[in-house]
Amino acid sequence: MNKSVFLGAMAFAGLAAGVASAGTLDDVKSRGTLNCGVTTGVVGFSAPNAEGVWEGFDVDVCRAVAAAVLGDSTAVEFVPTTPKTRFTALSAGEIDMLSRVTTWTLSRDADLKFTFVGVNYYDGQGFMVPKELGVSSAKELDGATVCIQTGTTTELNLADFFRTNNISYEPVPIETVAEAQQQYLAGACDVFTTDASQLASTRATFETPADHVILSDIISKEPLGPTVRHGDDEWADVVRWSYNTMVAAEELGITSANVGTMSASATDNPEINRLLGHEGNMGEMLGLDPQWAARILSAVGNYGESFERNLGGQSAIGLARGLNALWTEGGLQYSPPVR
Amino acid sequence: MSTLTDPPKESFRLSMLIYDTRYRSATIQAVALIALMLGAAWLINNTLANLNTLGKTISLSYFTETASYDINQRLLDYDSQDTHLRAAFIGLLNTLLVAVMGCITATVVGVLVGVLRLSKNWIVAKVMTVYVEMFRNVPVLLWIVLAMAVLIESLPSPRAFRGENPEATMSLFDSVAITNRGIYIPEALFSNSLGNLSLFGESSMRFDVSLDLIAILVVLIAGFFVSSKIRQRADRIQEETGDRPVVWWQRLAVVLVPFVIVLAVLGFHLGYPELKGFNFKGGTHMRNSLIALWLALSLYTAAFIAEIVRAGILAVSHGQTEAAGALGMRSSRIMSLVVLPQALRVIIPPMISNYLNLTKNSSLAIAVGYMDITGTLGGITMNQTGRELECVVLLMAAYLVISLSISLAMNWYNNRVKLVER
């Protein structure tokens, strides 16, 4: 009977503690942990392992920011969010940043008032069909039943695609990828459509992956990236450059293996020296210490390492880099100069 | 305040507001009202301040924008170029559809199981007990998901119907196709259709009613009306002369003959589903999501209704059963004529709350991708527009209206049964 008031008092204590101060960076530093919004589980991007430790490509971005700001890549509170709750959680200040396969769009930028700090994965909406159907193009899908994950830009793209091509379809909206996969495998839908990366990672875990093809048609651009609130540019800079550091490091050849020796003594490459704090005061400009970038790289490695570990050859998924190769190798990943 | 508008004649002291029972209740009420208003003002003030910080305003104009998403299960016409409001309306109708279907099935199954649980047949009673306990003690969300999984995994996909020696064939003389995308049943078609009656013009609430259906209903109702007149006449003749004229064929004829004539005039025929391309075409498609939700909700609620029915039957005094037995009635007659009518009085109030629960549980439709109002207004529309406040408030209002209407209707029925009983 007495619990109500006690909980009320607790709520009140939480209330007093939660009053936001001026800058997110200061908040995170004083709190000692980074609150990072992730998915409730997408293969390769974020999922808890058997020990309850979150792993994945998006999780690495959170860990990079925590390593830069707090010096400890494990000082992250992962907040699982759904497509519905992610933006509210961010705008209400429940999370400091969102790293959750979120597509950068104009309305999310301007209307929902978020800042996308970069694109950590260039994706596009694709289609997967069983090989036995003999379909080679999405335009041959007239009358097909299509499984889609709801709550994303996917269903809008799909409606537009079929309407503009003047073909009919039967949408089957589904909450989670896992259920969509089940329906698709049982033949309850002919086609499964979502971001091509998720199609590939889903297919990799099938009993017989070779029986399914991902069509070459990509019907939309889905630049996925970490997001912060509008109006806190210092914090946006910290997150942006934490991510850019990973890309720049791959370009400069810094890996988690050699970052120790490189940060111990200056090299003859001025950009590496600036990034690792031997020259200039890049860290100070961001409100961090000079070792920030070195800590990111020793914790999660560079962009390429993170990709290989979570999505690429070292994982069960085995995605090719594709658009996400460095610009020097014909891809789109490109970091502005650290200068 | 009301306490001060009517001051007493004798000297009034402020302490009387608390200690004088004449004033105390007024004081308490005034305090409660002020507290309520202050609380409401506080909430509204916070909301406005917060929305201001987020740079949002409360506006319903978003609902007249293009929804640009598709809905598979729809009772009325809709495409992705319609407004969000139209999508919400389609979702509302879907909610009502599954709720009505669920309530009917749950009642039928529940009454049956409730009676069978009291059966003298040991194994039937045990099987029913296991069913009731299994469904009552596992969350409905799990049942919905499992029902969907069972349908998907156990039924053949349309692909299995293809080829020279298909693994699956259509049932009932090639008229019904049972697939793991849903069940395709023949649809009623009219070659000389009267067209549709469009209500509410081009607005989001536009509602097309088939004139064919109306014509058939009118003819049927008129037929039943005339048939009941014939019965009354027969009753009257029986009272006057003692002989009852044979009228059953007249009564049947006045219902059936006009009905058949109307069907013939309208050119009634059945449209059978056919496998074309990826899917079956033609016929009425009852989607898996609807069937799974409907099955899970009605079986889950039926388990509760069975318990209510059982308790209601046990509440009827055993003397009633024995008395009816002494009159020489068969046990099925005792049940339907003596026990159930009396049990009804005990059964109806808890039934109302189970119907309400079923309707509210239908909001879990998103788990299987059935586009009810939670899936449209509270799902995709909310995601695409980012207007959480407006969407959630409208969603709650819609459910509140449905719930209150159900409880009003059922309470009215309950009162009627009570009066009859007295």
Place this chain on the structure above:
Amino acid sequence: MSDTSYVRTEMLEQREPPASTVGVIGWARANLFSSALNSVLTLVALGFVAYILSALIPWTFQSVWNAESLSECREIMIATWGSTHGHACWAVINDRWLQMLYGFYPSHLYWRVNLALVLTLAALAPVLFSEKSPRQMIYLTLAYPFIMPWLMWGGSIWNPISAAVGFAIVFFGTRHLTAMTGSLIAIIASVIAALLWWMAISAPVVAGLSSVIPIGIETVQSREFGGFMLALLLGIVAIGVSLPIGILLALGRQSDLMIVKAICVGFIEFIRGVPLITLLFVASLLLNVFLPPGTNFDIILRVMIMMTLFSAAYMAEVIRGGLAALPKGQYEGADSLGLNYWQAQRLIIMPQALKISIPGIVSTFIGIFKDTTLVSIIGLLDVIGFSTAIRADANWNGIYWELFAFIAVLFFVVCFSMSRYSMYLERKLQTGHKR
């Protein structure tokens, strides 16, 4: 007179009943094949049971218990039985069952959750098995609301103590001031004093005490709560907290004060009229908007608040039923003794009404407990949410039935035992004549 008698003079030997009415055959005849319809029903039921079991038993028992991933499971199945169809891969449960029970709760602190659960049962004993438990256990029940949150969330021991001190202030303040000032002023004064203590004084006192005598246990963030534990915690907190609110609402609904009644009826009907999922949307999307700018407390606490409000409305209706079931003589008797409203409620009405309502309260609890699964829809990793997260691990992607079977069994065990208890209570409370 001859000795001819038409009446038997000696008793016949008692004979065995016919073989068809005793033993297995007799039982079967009476209970399974008493009529043609019954025989058909029996055969149908037997066939149905056989069909279900023939599919379920091989799947359950011809299964793989040790594997690192689903693909490994499939390899083992192929090697052992030649096909992957019809065999369960329980290895996923073997791998993740602790997570599904405790969520992200630190594994070296699991004992705290277990202890809290044991304490819950112990604290409920005086209420549930009143005649069988020692009287002293009521002190544990009183202390439980402070110990349980401390065990779950951890932190300094001074936090729960300071919360308890506030209640002590109310209790002793009311008792001692009543003699001096009259009951109403005493209550108001001590409540204000307690509020003052909680809001202003306790924080520095706790901080001071913690620095001088730092007794405490490791703090656990509510974000780390998850799995089946979360369902239990949400259910217990919602029911525990909603009980007093429900009592007040039920009394308000019965009161003659028009405005108070209108507020209570409005609240109850509103909550009961909307689905829980919309209230959870409010918790996850809107509660922050309704509270003063800048306030922010975590999602588990927000969900607890909404679940509590939700169960309070149902609780109010259960207790209203209990109040209505009391004979009017009890109310009149209390009045005739000269008890005032609250005295009558406390001493006469509530003890009886609550006792009548216990089965209803238990079934409300079962309902709330099952409804906690809905939090997975707003992204909390309860046991269903965790099943999604587990399937997002590349090792276990594609696994389905095993996880849901495990969850269903968990819920069934807990809910079934509670409903059995509720039936036992109903029988115990039954005073009428059964046939």
